[in-house]
Amino acid sequence: MHHNSHLSLTDVPMGQRVRIRQLNSQPDFCMRLREMGFCENAVVRCVSKGSGTIICEVCNTRIGLNQLVASSIVVSSFE
Amino acid sequence: MTFETVKQVRVRYVALIGNPNCGKTTLFNALTGLRQKVGNYPGVTVEKKEGRLTLAGNSEATLLDLPGTYSLNATSPDEKIATDILLGRAEHTQRPDVVVCVVDASNIERNLYLVSQILDRQIPVVVALNMIDVAEEAGIEVDVKMLERELGVPVVATIANKGIGINELKESIANAQSRTAQKRPWSMPALVEEECGELVGLLQQYHKLNENSAFDEALTLLTSPEALEEHRDRFAPELLAHVQKDHERLDFMGIDRQSVVVEARYEWIKSVCGKAVTQAQTSALSTSDKLDRVFTHRIWGFVIFVGLMALIFQTIFTWATVPMDLIGEGFDSIGNHIHEVMPAGDLRDLLINGGLAGVAAVVTFLPQILFLFLFLGLLEDTGYMARAAFIMDRLMSKVGLHGKSFIPMLSSFACAIPGIMATRTIESPKDRLVTMLVSPLVSCSARLPVYALLIAAFIPHDHVLGFLSLPALTLLSMYLLGLVMALSMAWLFKKTLLRGAAPLFIMELPPYKLPSLKSVLLQMWERSKLFLKNAGTIILGVSIILWFLATYPRVEGVTPAEQLQHSFVGKAGQLIEPVIKPLGFDWKIGIGIIASLLQREVFVSTMGTIYNIQNSDDESGSLSLQQQMRNDIDPETGLPVWTALTAICVMVYYVLAMQCMSTLAVLKRETNSWKWPLFQLGYMTALAYVVTFVVYRVGLLWGFGV
Numbered sequence: 001m002h003h004n005s006h007l008s009l010t011d012v013p014m015g016q017r018v019r020i021r022q023l024n025s026q027p028d029f030c031m032r033l034r035e036m037g038f039c040e041n042a043v044v045r046c047v048s049k050g051s052g053t054i055i056c057e058v059c060n061t062r063i064g065l066n067q068l069v070a071s072s073i074v075v076s077s078f079e
Numbered sequence: 080m081t082f083e084t085v086k087q088v089r090v091r092y093v094a095l096i097g098n099p100n101c102g103k104t105t106l107f108n109a110l111t112g113l114r115q116k117v118g119n120y121p122g123v124t125v126e127k128k129e130g131r132l133t134l135a136g137n138s139e140a141t142l143l144d145l146p147g148t149y150s151l152n153a154t155s156p157d158e159k160i161a162t163d164i165l166l167g168r169a170e171h172t173q174r175p176d177v178v179v180c181v182v183d184a185s186n187i188e189r190n191l192y193l194v195s196q197i198l199d200r201q202i203p204v205v206v207a208l209n210m211i212d213v214a215e216e217a218g219i220e221v222d223v224k225m226l227e228r229e230l231g232v233p234v235v236a237t238i239a240n241k242g243i244g245i246n247e248l249k250e251s252i253a254n255a256q257s258r259t260a261q262k263r264p265w266s267m268p269a270l271v272e273e274e275c276g277e278l279v280g281l282l283q284q285y286h287k288l289n290e291n292s293a294f295d296e297a298l299t300l301l302t303s304p305e306a307l308e309e310h311r312d313r314f315a316p317e318l319l320a321h322v323q324k325d326h327e328r329l330d331f332m333g334i335d336r337q338s339v340v341v342e343a344r345y346e347w348i349k350s351v352c353g354k355a356v357t358q359a360q361t362s363a364l365s366t367s368d369k370l371d372r373v374f375t376h377r378i379w380g381f382v383i384f385v386g387l388m389a390l391i392f393q394t395i396f397t398w399a400t401v402p403m404d405l406i407g408e409g410f411d412s413i414g415n416h417i418h419e420v421m422p423a424g425d426l427r428d429l430l431i432n433g434g435l436a437g438v439a440a441v442v443t444f445l446p447q448i449l450f451l452f453l454f455l456g457l458l459e460d461t462g463y464m465a466r467a468a469f470i471m472d473r474l475m476s477k478v479g480l481h482g483k484s485f486i487p488m489l490s491s492f493a494c495a496i497p498g499i500m501a502t503r504t505i506e507s508p509k510d511r512l513v514t515m516l517v518s519p520l521v522s523c524s525a526r527l528p529v530y531a532l533l534i535a536a537f538i539p540h541d542h543v544l545g546f547l548s549l550p551a552l553t554l555l556s557m558y559l560l561g562l563v564m565a566l567s568m569a570w571l572f573k574k575t576l577l578r579g580a581a582p583l584f585i586m587e588l589p590p591y592k593l594p595s596l597k598s599v600l601l602q603m604w605e606r607s608k609l610f611l612k613n614a615g616t617i618i619l620g621v622s623i624i625l626w627f628l629a630t631y632p633r634v635e636g637v638t639p640a641e642q643l644q645h646s647f648v649g650k651a652g653q654l655i656e657p658v659i660k661p662l663g664f665d666w667k668i669g670i671g672i673i674a675s676l677l678q679r680e681v682f683v684s685t686m687g688t689i690y691n692i693q694n695s696d697d698e699s700g701s702l703s704l705q706q707q708m709r710n711d712i713d714p715e716t717g718l719p720v721w722t723a724l725t726a727i728c729v730m731v732y733y734v735l736a737m738q739c740m741s742t743l744a745v746l747k748r749e750t751n752s753w754k755w756p757l758f759q760l761g762y763m764t765a766l767a768y769v770v771t772f773v774v775y776r777v778g779l780l781w782g783f784g785v
Contacts, residue, residue, distance in 0.1 A: 027305075050470070060217070
């Protein structure tokens with residue numbers, strides 16, 4: 001992963017930590033994402049990937065997302 | 080503890096608020112010591128739940144358990160309840176005197192987000208820092224004194240499930256102090272602060288709002304994208320023009336208006352955590368992570384899920400038979416005893432055939448229902464339920480719903496009522512309505528006695544694939560039929576009546592944990608109480624009425640079977656027979672269906688009563704209900720009334736038909752109109768009739784009718 005390259009959460013390999021850059025979804029859904037910890041600048045770790053679903057760890061909690069949500073979260077490499 | 084603004088509050092009404100999965104319900108139990116009235120349903124806390132709280136000096140207060148919520152910006156109906164009560168906007172609930180904000184110590188950052196919103200509200204707050212033991216295990220150390228200083232409100236460390244910190248928490252609640260105009264701890268970028276300040280001034284000037292609500296409104300106007308359109312009528316044009324300019328300015332400066340407040344809150348939370356929380360860096364996978372690799376695996380996850388379900392149904396059918404036989408024998412001996420000690424006559428008949436037969440037929444199934452609730456309780460308590468929703472998301476998305484809609488369906492295996500209430504966590508109103516409409520198609524525990532009776536009586540005890548018994552497989556098929564139909568109807572409704580965008584699925588997966596036997600047993604106990612109460616009231620009542628209708632008018636000199644045919648029930652049954660004949664049902668089954676419109680298990684008690692009366696004067700009267708049904712011969716055709724095909728058809732009808740008034744009443748309450756309950760009644764009954772008809776005809780063609 002190149003430094004600062006912008007990807008969506010769907011592209012993140014398992015175990016990788018990334019930083020959230022932007023949320024591209026309906027406004028109230030973005031709000032919900034932020035409340036659940038998916039806030040801009042938050043660090044997320046991809047725990048596992050199922051078929052069409054992803055489990056992430058954010059703020060010490062595991063959160064399950066579907067592809068549609070994950071693809072709306074723009075992230076960049078961490079560190 | 081000393082605080083600048085000291086004013087003792089009279090504590091009468093206390094509310095518990097917190098994120099989902101922060102141990103709020105456990106804390107509620109620990110504080111009140113009262114068994115919960117609504118906790119008997121597996122699933123999320125969605126109902127208004129109150130308990131008595133004894134504070135220091137024996138003063139009494141009411142403790143209210145609010146639904147779990149991530150924020151005060153309500154998006155789903157259950158969160159709206161919490162927000163409305165907290166802000167004093169709820170019609171039937173007063174504003175609490177003190178709010179106890181439950182914070183999961185192992186997930187302190189996100190939990191503090193809600194705390195930061197509540198702190199803005201000038202309500203007396205006590206923070207319960209719960210599950211500190213779990214946090215310590217995860218390498219998280221919290222400096223409670225420092226956190227208290229940073230938040231400016233009392234913080235009490237608790238371990239609710241071990242009762243630790245409960246007395247200290249009660250003391251803090253009793254000593255809660257009013258908080259007057261404290262400085263807001265978090266701040267936004269300077270430009271936003273400046274504009275917000277101006278708006279607060281204008282709102283106070285034009286609309287005479289107090290500072291607190293002016294600040295709320297100013298934030299909404301500045302940050303919400305639809306604020307201008309939504310509030311056009313509420314505010315003065317001058318003010319709206321000002322807001323418009325503010326928006327333009329912030330947009331020009333490249334400030335994301337939507338996220339600016341959330342980011343500001345998280346910034347503050349980070350600084351609080353920086354001072355009060357130390358976390359040992361662990362890169363190793365936690366146990367939950369390792370388990371999730373298997374349980375949510377794209378293939379294994381699904382295999383495990385199906386395997387678990389099969390195991391549950393197999394167990395319900397095999398283990399439960401032992402206590403069921405015991406209960407059956409117990410009722411038989413009571414019946415025999417009454418038979419011996421009482422003189423023959425109508426009263427004895429009423430007691431044995433009316434009261435006892437009906438109640439016994441239903442109570443026998445208590446063990447199976449207990450097993451079902453044991454397993455559902457375990458799934459919920461271990462944290463697997465959320466994974467089930469996660470695994471099912473892919474399947475659910477095929478029908479246009481998301482994984483969250485699966486939890487109401489899973490709860491509906493117990494009862495559609497908690498199922499319908501569990502839909503309150505679904506954000507989209509259309510998806511929620513679709514889920515409510517189809518959830519009752521999932522086989523609930525009230526159908527179990529019907530399936531169990533018919534399977535035991537008519538499905539042979541053969542084995543398939545060596546380990547699955549044919550009865551267990553039939554039972555599983557009935558459950559699958561309900562589930563498949565629920566999904567198909569959901570797909571149909573999403574395509575036609577209730578079109579909507581593709582669902583966005585996001586859901587917290589709580590850590591796996593060992594189940595608490597106490598809470599699972601408590602659920603089973605509450606459930607069996609409810610079940611027995613029903614048996615003692617509704618079922619007993621219906622059985623007695625049915626006995627009268629099946630015994631009178633008396634005709635002299637005929638056999639009991641002929642007498643039954645001449646009774647009110649017999650006449651009514653023959654009246655409806657033409658309607659149900661195409662399904663292969665005789666008039667007795669018709670009576671069963673009508674009597675069980677109220678609730679499904681009445682079918683079993685009805686069969687118990689009718690067959691006991693029909694066979695009351697010969698030897699077969701002492702046989703089991705199953706045996707009597709097997710021996711029943713149609714006097715006109717000379718063929719058995721019941722075949723395996725009839726049994727399957729009756730079961731299919733019960734899978735699909737809406738035979739539960741309570742569910743309709745709950746749907747009416749949730750949708751606030753009779754339109755949807757009536758629609759549900761109509762579509763389910765039509766579906767049941769058509770599918771049963773097809774099954775019967777196809778079965779006859781294949782030669783299963785003998």
